[in-house]
Amino acid sequence: MLIKRLITGMTLLLSLGSPVSQAVEKIIIANGGTADSLQGQTARRFSEQLQARLGDQYQVEYYSDAKLGDEKDLLDKLRNGQIQLATISSIMSAEVPEFALFDMPFLVRDRQHLKLIDSEIIMTDLAAAARRHGLHIISTWENGFRQISNNSRPIRSPEDLKGLRIRTPQSEWRSLMFASWGAKPTQMPFSHLFVALQTGEVDGEENPLSNINGARLQNVQKFLSISNHVYSPIWLTASDSSWQQLPAAVQAAITEVAADAQRWSFAEGARQDTRLLKSLGNAGVQINHVDRITFIAASKAVYAQFARQVKGGDALIERVMDLAGH
Ligand code: EAX
Numbered sequence: 001m002l003i004k005r006l007i008t009g010m011t012l013l014l015s016l017g018s019p020v021s022q023a024v025e026k027i028i029i030a031n032g033g034t035a036d037s038l039q040g041q042t043a044r045r046f047s048e049q050l051q052a053r054l055g056d057q058y059q060v061e062y063y064s065d066a067k068l069g070d071e072k073d074l075l076d077k078l079r080n081g082q083i084q085l086a087t088i089s090s091i092m093s094a095e096v097p098e099f100a101l102f103d104m105p106f107l108v109r110d111r112q113h114l115k116l117i118d119s120e121i122i123m124t125d126l127a128a129a130a131r132r133h134g135l136h137i138i139s140t141w142e143n144g145f146r147q148i149s150n151n152s153r154p155i156r157s158p159e160d161l162k163g164l165r166i167r168t169p170q171s172e173w174r175s176l177m178f179a180s181w182g183a184k185p186t187q188m189p190f191s192h193l194f195v196a197l198q199t200g201e202v203d204g205e206e207n208p209l210s211n212i213n214g215a216r217l218q219n220v221q222k223f224l225s226i227s228n229h230v231y232s233p234i235w236l237t238a239s240d241s242s243w244q245q246l247p248a249a250v251q252a253a254i255t256e257v258a259a260d261a262q263r264w265s266f267a268e269g270a271r272q273d274t275r276l277l278k279s280l281g282n283a284g285v286q287i288n289h290v291d292r293i294t295f296i297a298a299s300k301a302v303y304a305q306f307a308r309q310v311k312g313g314d315a316l317i318e319r320v321m322d323l324a325g326h
Pocket of ligand 1: 089143168169170189190206207208232
């Protein structure tokens with residue numbers, strides 16, 4: 001009996017390889033947005049599908065709501081290996097100037113345009129620029145078309161922004177945009193925003209509807225002005241050196257599951273925008289549309305700065321424009 005047990009045990013060990021020596025590897029993914037927002041939902045869906053694909057040898061852990069820090073902290077944590085994946089949005093332009101392409105007002109027309117920009121420009125030129133800064137761009141997901149909210153008045157033209165303290169992400173480019181339009185921009189992490197609006201530290205902010213609703217900003221904002229001033233992508237990002245160390249099969253799994261998450265996030269983003277506009281209105285927020293023409297006229301300085309400051313910036317803008325309407 002004892003011998004039979006021993007033999008069974010040994011056979012089991014042999015057939016499993018050497019189970020004792022193989023520790024479970026952790027893949028930690030984090031974001032600065034809320035679990036409830038589109039970026040949060042996309043990251044959760046991605047994490048679950050990646051876990052299913054990788055099996056027991058890997059443990060995929062997802063942390064939302066800046067639990068592991070805001071996007072700036074997450075970039076540091078990627079670089080020092082504390083986390084493996086993060087989703088990074090507007091602040092990417094503070095790291096890699098070429099990404100300020102997504103701070104050119106009214107440049108991205110719609111999601112179809114964005115898909116072309118993704119394959120022709122992001123995954124080629126911008127991914128190469130990111131690599132020069134030690135970052136590996138895995139996939140472009142949707143953060144969303146950004147709108148302006150505030151507590152003072154409906155924003156119709158840049159004039160209406162005069163003197164308003166508007167929170168922007170921690171990137172000089174969004175600040176420049178809002179300063180050009182007459183506002184007083186204040187940079188701060190997203191996780192501080194609700195309290196800053198509640199206490200009146202700032203009057204307003206600009207974000208996709210999904211982030212506004214995800215952080216319940218409608219509870220501390222009176223006016224929502226539909227501007228679609230920029231489309232913010234959110235990039236699933238790794239540090240380039242830790243990415244290179246991953247086994248090829250894991251790299252392939254992450255890349256493929258992320259591509260599926262991209263398709264889902266674009267489709268879901270369009271659906272949610274329509275639904276959220278109604279529900280934010282029902283929540284008592286006063287909604288209006290901005291006068292695009294006056295905003296476009298006041299945006300020249302932002303384009304000029306990009307062309308001056310970013311090498312090849314002019315050509316990048318032209319290529320994006322060429323892809324519109326294809
Ligand atoms: O999670 O900081 C911001 O406003 C960005 O939209 C960010 O993605 C929020």
